[in-house]
Amino acid sequence: MSVMTTLLKRETWEHRAILIAPTVFGGLFILVAILAAAGAIHVQIGDGGVDLRAMLSSMDGQQIAASMQMQLASVAVFLNVVMLLVVIFYLLDCLYAERKDRSILFWKSLPVSDLTVVGSKLLTATVVIPLVTAIVFLATAIGIYLIIGTLALFAGSGAVLAAGPGAILDTMTAALYGVIVQSLWYQPLYGWLLLVSAWAKRTVLLWAVLPLFAVTALERMVFGTGLFGHLLGERLTGVFPLAFRPATDHIVWEFHEGGANASLELVESLSQLMDPGAFLLSPGLWGGLVVGILLSGAAVWLRRYRDET
């Protein structure tokens, strides 16, 4: 095993949430899909309130694919939130825990440079955790597809099974793109969390958050401006508006029968909304990367030269 592979493995051994958290939530979505499918069958047989067959036959293939994409996208967004929480807590803990339990002395007894070690932690946050989340998403999407597809088949329509692979591929492409742009865009935040983790003696979460508020408040008091707060807000929320363009064409599906009324505006393809050009050309991306490298570099320096044991 190469040094980097070993270091990345070690991170998943120590921080088991990296594997467990996305898997648990992916599993929950499958469970919900199974329960929903069972519920739908029950409704069919029981009072027949909503006619699944009629509903499906009111949609064409494109509408079915688009509505599947919307369902899968909501799963992707939810797993994305889980991923970000895992990344935040991982980064805050990764250089702090080894100092707290003094195992840093063991790690430092091995011939690996601090740059490589801190690099493995940044790589875990930037690549490994998003990759694990993407794989869990793919597995969850396939599971949901098989459950709902089978349900539709029982209702007499093979359209869901037919539309699924295309919808999964399209959502997966958009989801992968989404985690990549986030990983790049959030580099300054990740660098900041690494630095706090390498520096704070206790209460890492507090140290990660308070200075950001303090700088914002101080700037307002001293200069009366809100530049830092604006930059911070932009960093936290600005990535998707930048990396995706708003949908222009919508597919509208309406369904009225008996007591059931539904009207949905669907997007034909999520991957068509990706706008990598605008993202790559934005100064915010490159400026953020520079700040991220500086902050992560400071974390490497601290781990190398700090002497507190």
Place this chain on the structure above:
Amino acid sequence: MTTLVRASNLSKRFGHVVALDGVDLEIPEGRIVGLIGPNGAGKTTALKALLGLTSFAGELEVMGLDPRRERHRIMQDVCFIADVAVLPRWLKVRQVLRVAEGLHPRFSPERAEKLLAASQVRLDSRVGQLSKGMVTQLHLALVMAIEAKLLVLDEPTIGLDILYRKDFYTTLLNDYFDEGRTILVTTHQVEEIEHILTDVLFINKGRIVLDESMEQIGERFAQVAVTPEQADAARDLNPLYEQDMFGRKIFLFQDRSPQQLSGLGETRVPGIADLFVAKMKGAAA
């Protein structure tokens, strides 16, 4: 003979506290050197300096490399145990071996597994579940499976039962040490390492106060039990240290010929602990 560690005028201060005050020392290959001093004498600071774990002033070379800049290259030939309590508790024993195999080019997992098979340590246990004695066995297995030129031990047996402490050093001496290996060990429990050392370094208040091989100590230092009547005659020879014991006076002499001492009583080579006390108290007086 190759010199592994060479320090000259090694200094380090923490604010107003001087931890190392111009230390000069050389550690040749194939020796077992004890760095011995009271708490706060600068033992750990000296070790940390040569492992590149702390900043310092002065000259320091470890296997020809500067620990400030080439730390991770030095660590390829050095094995270092701070104390046995620093193995990550969340790792399984099997994973400890995988980590060492992946990160240390001179680690042999086969050898470590063979050593562990003879111990009570199970590969599936987590480090946190092992008793202190078993953690020591695990750590020893790691150390002995690494082909290191220099083994640095900083109070390695702190917090261990006396049984395991003895085992630790016996195993080290019998199964690990050979001419190609060098061991540098710090402790304030002088007695438990005395019999394995080839060289002794005493450090006090950041200064080296004694730097001798065990043979030289046998030649240069003598301890004599003297009857009270002869105490004044002994004092005339300017002893390093004197103490009362069972109605006799015990004197410790440095650089006195056997002829000078023969009239006083039976001479013997002092133990490191006695020599240590004499040197530390003598320095204070």
